């Protein structure tokens with residue numbers, strides 16, 4: 001499969017050293033990722049360094065250079081224990097809240113991006129969790145794309161285009177057709193893991209594509225069977241991750 005890359009948890013106070021180290025790998029292979037920007041981060045776990053004063057200018061420059069930007073929630077604080085429609089985790093910033101509450105949060109989140117000159121219609125849910133009210137609120141605010149779900153191709157479901165993420169990267173790399181997404185949390189990549197990514201990109205040169213190219217792929221319709229399989233896989237993955245501790 002072809003592999004697009006998304007980087008989660010992009011904040012002014014992220015671990016810049018690790019972000020830039022990963023960016024160096026991407027740049028070396030001419031791969032432009034999707035960045036999940038948290039508009040108003042209040043999650044202490046994501047606070048890793050001194051906040052960069054020129055954060056928004058920098059994000060804007062990356063966008064002008066062809067990097068894609070997604071709205072990664074609002075404050076990245078998990079308020080509920082719901083898994084929603086894609087139950088990879090049983091916690092969420094949005095799933096389980098009322099439509100009005102979610103619309104209000106997402107409106108404020110969008111305003112932060114707009115105020116800082118960033119335009120996007122892509123949503124990246126913190127914890128991968130969203131429910132039907134999240135989708136309804138997003139639609140109302142002009143969002144059309146979600147980075148989540150499982151599958152071999154972008155697909156349309158509930159009037160949104162979903163760009164699937166990889167169930168298991170090793171297996172995705174071996175499969176023949178299709179495209180998926182590798183999810184990166186640069187804050188948590190230590191030196192050894194960074195070296196692993198360097199090797200991965202070298203060994204699979206040609207497999208990695210820019211997120212912008214993924215967005216150009218024509219979506220297919222998601223049927224009932226595909227939807228059932230996705231929920232099953234999400235539950236399996238959640239349990240596997242838990243077992244691995």
Ligand SMILES: [Zn+2]
Pocket residue numbers: 008009072076126127
């Ligand atoms: Zn996140």
